[in-house]
Amino acid sequence: MTSVAQRAWHQFVKEGDTVVDATCGNGNDSKWLAERIGPNGNLVAFDIQEDAIRSTSAVLEDEVDPELLPNTRFIRGCHSTMQEHVQAASFVCFNLGFLPGGDRTIVSQPTTTVAALKAAMAILEPRGIISVLAYVGHPGGMEEYKAVQEVVMQIHPQDFTVLEQRILNRPNSPVLILLWRRPG
């Protein structure tokens, strides 16, 4: 499903973009974004866990050609503070749930996830995209998904188009929600 998400991102993220990885985790998404936006782009990577920041930093250092790396900032802290750190971005991604291979008791929480999503909407440029991958099959994942769903269903369709994608015959597979900010 991550690759389904990244395939969807392909049409929205361009060379030179300013993008935010709101949950950098093991660095998988940040790596994809770094390679996509390249040296003229700006990447801001958040995670609440020091381990995740370290992993992501190592992945970018070890697996991306240094000359092709974007301007990158790491923020160890809650992604709900996004507006304090980023003024504008054309793409923000959330990969909800726990850090793969990490402490499974540290998971993103509905309240801060919703606050972070609203912060992302506030900094998103017109025609920008917010991507949320919700692991409905993980403990607490369904509640978190429901909290996100409740917020996005209220968004006026003139402001954002909110697309949801899921695998119907794998009910535990993650659900992808894309918010597209409409121009003007």
Next chain:
Amino acid sequence: MTSVAQRAWHQFVKEGDTVVDATCGNGNDSKWLAERIGPNGNLVAFDIQEDAIRSTSAVLEDEVDPELLPNTRFIRGCHSTMQEHVQAASFVCFNLGFLPGGDRTIVSQPTTTVAALKAAMAILEPRGIISVLAYVGHPGGMEEYKAVQEVVMQIHPQDFTVLEQRILNRPNSPVLILLWRRPG
């Protein structure tokens, strides 16, 4: 949403393919398919209504370069008889509901829709795609969608991957379901 569907089809339908428009209606999907598969392709277009067959035939004749038209067969009849008319196809699309601009009392029915969907699954080649656009906001549309959903949720994930796409903040907008037949 039709254009969202067609954008999704783009990665699955290729020049020379054999494809089925199970509900040709006003000809919009058949036109897109004809232009995509070209003169080496085969298009089979079903509709229960003579008006729809006439409209689709006229659209192909008037709007597609005759030299680029695929080998085309029209079948006026129920799409649940698909297996009697087509042995194998790599793509089958359903646009459920009524004929736009036509008699709104003539709509596709859950029973025949489900039968036709099963027929489409039987003729679909490995790596082929079935696309179902369900108008949940139309009268009877939600029941029809639920009938389709019930069937596809039972499909073994080793046989088909069933992807659903919907606009969360436009609850009446059509839902797109894509069934991808897994290889082998």
